[in-house]
Amino acid sequence: MKHADMKSAVSFFANVARLPQKGLPVVIEADAEQRAALAEAHGLLSVEAYRAELLVASWKRNGVKVSGRVEADITQACIVTLDPVPAHIDEPVEALLLPEDSKLGRQGFEGGGEILLDADGPDSPETFSGDTIDVGALAEQFFGLAIDPYPRKPGASLGAGEDTGSAENEFQQKLRSLLGKS
Numbered sequence: 001m002k003h004a005d006m007k008s009a010v011s012f013f014a015n016v017a018r019l020p021q022k023g024l025p026v027v028i029e030a031d032a033e034q035r036a037a038l039a040e041a042h043g044l045l046s047v048e049a050y051r052a053e054l055l056v057a058s059w060k061r062n063g064v065k066v067s068g069r070v071e072a073d074i075t076q077a078c079i080v081t082l083d084p085v086p087a088h089i090d091e092p093v094e095a096l097l098l099p100e101d102s103k104l105g106r107q108g109f110e111g112g113g114e115i116l117l118d119a120d121g122p123d124s125p126e127t128f129s130g131d132t133i134d135v136g137a138l139a140e141q142f143f144g145l146a147i148d149p150y151p152r153k154p155g156a157s158l159g160a161g162e163d164t165g166s167a168e169n170e171f172q173q174k175l176r177s178l179l180g181k182s
Contacts, residue, residue: 009037012136014056016064016128023057026068028136039074042144045084048073052139054093063098063125070139076151083153091146093139096125 010028030038030050039047054068072089 008134008137008140009034009041010050010052010136010140011134013132014135015132016056016058017131019056019058019064021058023055026052026054026056026135028052028054028139038072038140038143041140042147043076044147045075045077048075050143052093052136052143054135054139056133056135059096060098062102063096064128064133066093066095066097066133066135066138068093068139070143070146072143074147076148078153078156079150080156081153083156085151085153087148087151089143089146091142093142095138097128097133098125100127100129102127 010030012026012028014024014026028051030047035047035050038050039045050070050072052068052070054066057065057067059065070089070091070093073086074089075084075086077083078085
């Protein structure tokens with residue numbers, strides 16, 4: 001998936017043609033409209049706060065490394081009761097990107113060339129085209145991955161409530177008496 005194809009509520013395009021030597025710091029603080037769009041895009045009841053602090057820096061000859069954190073306060077619907085479940089997201093962001101026409105990218109993935117990757121480090125590089133990268137959409141990807149797919153209110157269980165437990169026992173008792181087993 002290319003970043004240029006994605007539309008994000010928190011898009012922030014960083015020009016990577018001339019990055020400062022120490023990197024380009026980017027802070028994205030979502031406003032109410034952006035938070036509402038994030039909530040809708042990720043199936044959340046609401047996003048109360050969203051902040052991404054990123055550093056966009058040069059990597060290798062013409063690649064880009066994006067690192068930082070995305071933090072958010074969200075409210076999801078409990079999968080059992082549908083009651084609101086508040087959650088806090090604090091997710092590290094690490095990504096390597098290479099220009100589409102990069103030799104390193106082409107050789108590493110198609111021509112059998114070697115790209116050494118750290119198993120605990122960022123994923124293999126993605127590609128971008130042009131001079132800009134939507135680091136906001138990238139941060140949103142990490143935000144999306146950090147959301148609990150099965151939010152559960154404390155104490156809520158997937159089993160039926162206590163009342164139906166006794167009803168099942170009554171049903172089982174009647175069934176036994178009908179079958180003549182005690």
